[in-house]
Amino acid sequence: xxxxxxxxxxxxxxxxxxxxxxxxxxxxxxxxxxxxxxxxxxxxxxxxxxxxxxxxxxxxxxxxxxxxxxxxxxxxxxxxxxxxxxxxxxxxxxxxxxxxxxxxxxxxxxxxxxxxxxxxxxxxxxxxxxxxxxxxxxxxxxxxxxxxxxxxxxxxxxxxxxxxxxxxxxxxxxxxxxxxxxxxxxxxxxxxxxxxxxxxxxxxxxxxxx
Numbered sequence: 001x002x003x004x005x006x007x008x009x010x011x012x013x014x015x016x017x018x019x020x021x022x023x024x025x026x027x028x029x030x031x032x033x034x035x036x037x038x039x040x041x042x043x044x045x046x047x048x049x050x051x052x053x054x055x056x057x058x059x060x061x062x063x064x065x066x067x068x069x070x071x072x073x074x075x076x077x078x079x080x081x082x083x084x085x086x087x088x089x090x091x092x093x094x095x096x097x098x099x100x101x102x103x104x105x106x107x108x109x110x111x112x113x114x115x116x117x118x119x120x121x122x123x124x125x126x127x128x129x130x131x132x133x134x135x136x137x138x139x140x141x142x143x144x145x146x147x148x149x150x151x152x153x154x155x156x157x158x159x160x161x162x163x164x165x166x167x168x169x170x171x172x173x174x175x176x177x178x179x180x181x182x183x184x185x186x187x188x189x190x191x192x193x194x195x196x197x198x199x200x201x202x203x204x205x206x207x208x209x210x
Contacts, residue, residue: 003209004148005092006139006171008157009103009110009128011179013089016072016079016105020180023071069106069129076109081117082178084198091202093122100146101126102138102155135165143169154192154205163189174204 010016025033093099099122101110107128114120125146130138143150155166158179163186166173175191176198177183183194193204 003096004098004100004146004153005205006100006102006142006153006155008155008159008162008179009101009105009113011158011181012156012176013082013085013101014079014113015082017180019072019075019078023075026071069109072105072109073112076112077116079113081113081119082198086117086119088198088201089119089122092205095206097205099123100142101128102130102135102142103128104130104135135161136168139165139169139171143171154208156195156201158186160185160189163191166191172208174201176201 007013010020089099101123103110103126105128107126110126110128111120114123114126125142127138127142139155142148143153150170151172153171155162155171155173156176157163157166157173158176159181163173163175173191175181175183175186175189175194177186177194177196178198183196186194192208195201195204
């Protein structure tokens with residue numbers, strides 16, 4: 001069975017953290033921007049901890065996500081590819097891995113980004129619009145729809161919820177240290193490995209699948 005890598009998008013492939021933070025501030029009508037210290041603090045929190053800190057009712061989160069995706073659509077051209085990720089994606093594809101994306105961002109935004117960075121041809125399928133609390137459900141659907149075995153897949157993501165979702169479906173997870181959540185928080189959840197740089201992904205994945 002073909003070996004598969006499933007990528008998260010924001011914070012893993014796309015360097016969208018600054019734009020996401022500005023969109024959140026706009027939606028919450030904050031009169032003052034988050035300070036650099038507050039932004040660093042967010043990286044050490046789980047999603048529900050962030051909502052609590054910002055006095056945001058949990059029931060409002062899904063509606064904000066939908067609105068945030070629409071706002072991101074007009075700013076996707078500002079989002080940059082993390083240095084080195086293009087090479088990593090091509091190397092994995094050329095090595096025979098089947099590549100997917102499962103993300104909370106919209107498929108339209110992801111496809112627009114991949115096309116502008118000449119990466120769309122490397123991905124078999126893109127599953128966007130995933131609810132913030134339903135990533136494990138979409139991972140199961142992805143496995144079933146593509147007849148994939150979880151023990152032959154690795155999920156690559158940057159958030160605590162990525163680690164939890166992959167474990168719920170029996171899939172290995174490599175966390176990246178350059179995204180939304182700090183490496184110190186991710187380490188506590190015990191992913192299979194943590195990559196400090198995009199090029200580390202190649203070494204980690206090849207070592208685990210050798």
